[in-house]
Amino acid sequence: RLQVHSLMHENTAAALYYGIDRFDNSTTQFILFYNLGSSQLQVTLAKYNLGMKRFSKLSSKPVENIEVLAHASSTSTGGSVFDQKILGRLLQKTQERNPKAEAKLLREANSLKKKLSASKNVLVSELDFTFEREDFETLIQPEALTEPIDRVLEKANLRLDELTQIELVGGVSRIPKVQEVIKNKYLEPQTHLNGDEAMAYGSAVYAANFTEEVRVKPIWISDKLPYPIKARFGELRESVVFKELSNLGSFKKVSLNSDSNLEITLAAKYEDTFVDFVSYQITEVELLKKKYGVTPTILVT
Template identity: 25%
Template structure:
């Protein structure tokens, strides 16, 4: 039997294995250790990764962002409205599932769920690993954001199954990164803050390593905040600047141009992330017209200041949840492509100190490394580094809360709960775990505070109350 570790990312995905006791990312056909999380349906074949990006087919049939859509039921609930306006594919909700529409309006129209698209990415990673290892892969450890809800987790599991893989462990991304760093740095008893800022999600966890065991103290972040939101800011600015000189040309309603602009803006963001001071966003439109917008690191920071602030606000939230000060954190582990941005690194340095930031592992590969370490342990039947194999991460990685209608301990019930600081559209709601299951605290009447979600507790069915009616307590 052979197990692999997979980081199924929003923009890039990676597969890793252990060689000579060390995790390595498997290089794909293009010589890179990651593949774009993009799938192109160009009948009769399905292309994944860079071939999908270069595929000469209907641009609306080139699909991405499956990790942002997976597990959602209603499109109106998706909070990343600004990014959605610049999507080049068609989306819809059918049978209570949000997904993609291929060949919209044509006789061969087809609806695809996000897990079906994710499954194609997983198949590609599995095939890449089997080619590299010259053997059949039988199992995988797959990572997910720490804040994925039960629907998103269930849909991810379906994707793994559709890919023909046996899921051995579903590992939270920050935990995976901590395992990878501990494997390399051999942290002694210490408190870690894992700052995982990828293409589609921000995951932040505080964990303590004590006596060679990892205990997660708090989790937070935003499942709809990532590098693609920064791309969207650059795209919107570029479109607005272009419109000043070419107001009669509507670039927004031309999917092929938007596809090229997205790639150019992403390239510009990445260039500025590697300390370039300026970059020109450029695409040729026709023989007489082109888009050419100067972008500097200062302008990037100005455009994305709101996003930086959102990210740092989540850092504060997680520290508060863990009841820790920044000075009590021993190491800040930087993971994900967005962690490369100098301005963001400076903000983290100002908060924690430069000597605490850890950037020793390629941020695009760290999560896959941790998954490979766990996969190797499971394959060999040995103890999983830092974590208990029987640990229920859905229940253990959360702080306890008390719930009661009168804000007192009388007739109250313990539930497992976390609050990821919901975005504006769910400002007065959050989610809760009870008996290892996730429930929404939302969808109710804001004025009456009456919630529509109910859960069976030990002494009968009780209403789950809103966040404002919950009381923190210390165990």
């Protein structure tokens, strides 16, 4: 049975892994991690510099310091979105319409997306036509690829000319059109990391800090909440307890009075909607009121 020590944003994990082998650690750098995956686009901006960390009363030394400045994401683009758009083109070439045939064509669409990243055209033998890379690229909306970058720079109050580098992670980032769009508007994107494995490696390095059996390069990392967190206290009230970009690891204390048992629900804002993700039950409130004759004050941390 695995013991969960922490939860980690996958882009933060990639940022940590990048920091292990950062070549120029003598200057402050701002690195933007562009993670285009199957279901969404996630963009994270991180600041790298050297900071002094005290290890004892008599010992301190410079360590790599990574500060996540902002996150932004979008579900309007990604590998599955591209698959559906290619599927639409394939369906125009056939009269067959049934779930089995469409499922087969969807698998073909996924394969075409990957092949067109390496080839200028691909023959679709079953439909007897050639799918051109140029046709695929017309299905990609540049604005959907760049809007989260603009948003994360705005959140961090960072100008484009202050940005050191854009690092690509995520398998869908390999599509040439994606890289072209980023290069034309911002900087030429780089691929120093293995885009499929960087997040796993980074989280493994982070987990190693919780054990004395594995020694890793000392790195100080701080992260931010990518979305606001709202708490609902039964029928009494609800409020945002953590704003977006609050420091991860922060605590909030809430005091309230209740005559009855209470359910506390936490919700995270996803896109434009708050989605519940955990609930806690405060019980025996009525027994306490009956025993002491006063309305109990509940302190929640």
